[in-house]
Amino acid sequence: MTKHRLAIVDLGCKVNQFEGEAMTEAMEAEGWEFVPFGAAADCTIINTCCVTARAQADSRRWIHRARRANPHGILLAVGCYPQIASQEVIALGADGVAGNQEKEAIPAIVEKLQQGKRGLIQVGKIKEAARPPDLSVHGFRNHTRAFLKVQDGCDARCSYCIVPLARGRSRSVSMADVIASLKQLATAGYREVVLTGIHLGAYGQDLNPRTTLVDLVHRIEEADTPTRIRLSSLEPQEATPELIAAIAASPKICPHFHLPLQSGADHVLSRMNRPYTSAFFRDLVHQICDLLPDAAIGCDVIAGFPGEDDEAFEMTYDLLHDLPISYLHCFPFSPRPGTKAAGLDGKVGERQKKERVQRLRALGMEKRQTFYSRYLDQTISLLIEHRREGEMLRGLSRNYLFCLIEGGDELMGKEVQAVMYDVKQGRGVGRIVR
Numbered sequence: 001m002t003k004h005r006l007a008i009v010d011l012g013c014k015v016n017q018f019e020g021e022a023m024t025e026a027m028e029a030e031g032w033e034f035v036p037f038g039a040a041a042d043c044t045i046i047n048t049c050c051v052t053a054r055a056q057a058d059s060r061r062w063i064h065r066a067r068r069a070n071p072h073g074i075l076l077a078v079g080c081y082p083q084i085a086s087q088e089v090i091a092l093g094a095d096g097v098a099g100n101q102e103k104e105a106i107p108a109i110v111e112k113l114q115q116g117k118r119g120l121i122q123v124g125k126i127k128e129a130a131r132p133p134d135l136s137v138h139g140f141r142n143h144t145r146a147f148l149k150v151q152d153g154c155d156a157r158c159s160y161c162i163v164p165l166a167r168g169r170s171r172s173v174s175m176a177d178v179i180a181s182l183k184q185l186a187t188a189g190y191r192e193v194v195l196t197g198i199h200l201g202a203y204g205q206d207l208n209p210r211t212t213l214v215d216l217v218h219r220i221e222e223a224d225t226p227t228r229i230r231l232s233s234l235e236p237q238e239a240t241p242e243l244i245a246a247i248a249a250s251p252k253i254c255p256h257f258h259l260p261l262q263s264g265a266d267h268v269l270s271r272m273n274r275p276y277t278s279a280f281f282r283d284l285v286h287q288i289c290d291l292l293p294d295a296a297i298g299c300d301v302i303a304g305f306p307g308e309d310d311e312a313f314e315m316t317y318d319l320l321h322d323l324p325i326s327y328l329h330c331f332p333f334s335p336r337p338g339t340k341a342a343g344l345d346g347k348v349g350e351r352q353k354k355e356r357v358q359r360l361r362a363l364g365m366e367k368r369q370t371f372y373s374r375y376l377d378q379t380i381s382l383l384i385e386h387r388r389e390g391e392m393l394r395g396l397s398r399n400y401l402f403c404l405i406e407g408g409d410e411l412m413g414k415e416v417q418a419v420m421y422d423v424k425q426g427r428g429v430g431r432i433v434r
Contacts, residue, residue, distance in 0.1 A: 012049025201238025
């Protein structure tokens, strides 16, 4: 019997990528065959994002593309966009929609659509969800590194953010389940796993007994887990001295911090409802560098938030300029309906937003160049990815240096020692130490 064919597109964050892989595995367990997007498919799933206006627009475009690619196949849109606007997504042409908690029931939802139940809406009240959706993965196709979701949802109320409406309150995966998943991924051959969450630093606060991310780090050290564990984004106030010390003492946890600053002006941080000051952030970065001098430190920054005048922007720019940051992710402010920030006064023009983002991105490239240049002519350990960048292999160091080297496909998925001898366009260039 010919298998039904499934295509899936994951948009947005690493959490979505984990969930997309888990949904694919669940469908394969029901006899479906995975095919790349654009191939003939009996069902296409668009795993949407709506964190910014641009992300939501991308979700709409992919829904339209999916309908054109397979006009007679089932089209199911899932995740954050349907969670906040299910009828709007149905109106775009999806046969059915499912929310974030419903991702654990995707095979049953697709079966309903196969039975002809078009216009199906399976979107529950995410704020009432008491646990993360029951999803697991055994591997990541075409990925050298695996992602593992250990936490979902967010209890913070940043004034610009729609994520709590789309993801619900903070819920954690039990430590036993996290460790079991890590052991399984290690057995499958993964050398690095990225721990992901919507609010990773809140891990364990909802569990009984209550635990913390530091407790999880210590448990990972004791277990037969992959030799490289990377933490995804952490809120600044949750990069505690205890966590920094645990990472500094760990042979497994990678020395890499991604900290969303968002603004370097205290009055803008207050309007954003961010619970720290620029002075706190400055001290935090120096604390990390004191204990982990080789750590990569990346930042998220929002340009053009309401009330960010020229002086406030320069405060942000100067703070980042003076700190030993490794790279920047910069975004123009995107008002989201349903958030407090959408109604704030002091709006910044689109042209000013664009100019500020360009300046920040130029600074980010300078920071990256400076960070990489520290390692010129040094030997670094690289995990070689299962893909090439042009003709070159691409490897990743523990402290988030991407380096291109020459070599054969047999090196993919392995760790090698290499000397980085050049830095070009935000990438290292190296050669393997024979």
